[in-house]
């Protein structure tokens with residue numbers, strides 16, 4: 084279903100704390116902070132480790148491997164910037180943190196919990212901005228046959 | 231020192247609730263709620279020396295809102311705050327009032343709420359800086375709760391029909407409550423199953439409506455309560471829990487491990503000195519059907535993962551072993567941020583509920599649940615309250 088009118092897709096508005104994450108995305112790198120003291124990878128970006136409160140960390144490139152933790156298919160867009168239906172998933176990165184993203188390169192009906200995923204970057208249409216997205220990994224289940 | 235039964239709820243009110251009631255502002259609804267609750271208590275405004283306001287915080291920062299409510303009400307308060315823990319707030323207000331009264335800061339506190347969905351003084355705008363959800367298309371609470379529902383279905387086999395049973399029960403109860411937004415509009419399980427997807431797996435009838443309205447409750451000391459108009463309804467126990475466990479996998483490997491929220495009700499039951507079996511009527515936060523199920527589990531009324539079958543066998547409907555959301559809940563009485571759950575608990579214990587009255591209700595339990603779903607990490611607050619007559 085096409086919405087009758089559309090607004091431009093909203094872009095992230097980085098904070099002082101999250102800017103390195105978004106800068107990394109523009110270079111098509113998924114950077115997360117890894118705690119120097121306890122080794123925990125964290126997301127969202129923050130000035131300290133929520134596990135040990137250490138303020139020592141390094142921005143480190145994530146493997147890009149992930150799996151579907153959960154997902155929903157939006158049929159009623161509360162902000163008219165997307166064609167419905169579209170999916171938003173919570174993905175669990177191999178490093179541990181979970182984040183919201185979209186599953187691309189497969190039908191909504193073919194998404195499943197624990198589906199193995201691979202990182203990809205997509206440019207927001209007509210805007211100079213890359214967002215991290217995920218596509219089915221090569222070992223994901225084959226798509227269901229359409230009826 | 232235990233605060234068990236040291237304070238009481240002595241006055242309650244709800245305004246008219248509905249969609250597009252355009253004759254009052256958020257402030258107007260709050261003031262109407264305060265006036266009605268103070269009158270219900272048989273008090274005058276000069277008897278009130280504290281005021282708390284539950285602030286949904288979605289229409290821009292309104293600094294010092296509670297201070298203005300108090301001034302417009304014409305009271306001079308010794309205890310005053312605007313509080314935002316999302317849907318947990320109204321119960322949190324009652325807890326804060328009990329703490330302040332027992333600390334000797336004040337003796338009588340009105341806890342109020344008001345909400346105008348389409349304020350003529352505030353242009354619609356995007357909330358600021360949802361950098362990790364908005365660009366991904368995740369907007370409002372529905373999608374996040376849909377993700378929780380999906381995971382609950384996966385982990386425990388919960389079904390859409392079980393979610394629907396929650397909606398149908400609430401609607402049945404609302405049809406016994408003339409002030410409910412959905413009064414006179416019964417639904418069947420089939421209606422639920424045929425309602426459109428909003429965020430799949432949640433359908434339209436899994437979601438509470440937008441509600442314009444407000445209300446208030448008056449808290450005072452048990453000693454003072456004894457001489458007032460109604461029989462005192464004692465604040466027997468309360469607790470809170472806060473956190474963002476879903477995004478912290480090292481704490482909770484499964485989305486459905488609601489250990490964080492269980493602390494709120496455990497604290498409340500310990501303070502009240504009663505068990506789940508003693509509860510005669512419960513009002514569980516239900517902005518969405520899945521939230522009700524999660525609350526049923528985290529409040530300890532059934533095991534984690536067993537809420538679907540629990541509601542499926544009719545236990546939570548009027549006449550069941552744990553009648554829940556007897557006024558219709560947020561799903562059908564209307565979204566009062568959960569204030570309605572406190573009001574209904576009090577009315578049940580006073581025996582004022584007419585056709586929906588739970589016979590001889592002595593102990594009531596209520597929860598609030600809310601927080602930020604679009605800011606990161608999505609963090610929730612849970613509040614629990616045990617009342618007795």
Ligand SMILES: [Zn+2]
Pocket residue numbers: 118119120121122123132133134135136137
């Ligand atoms: Zn650390």
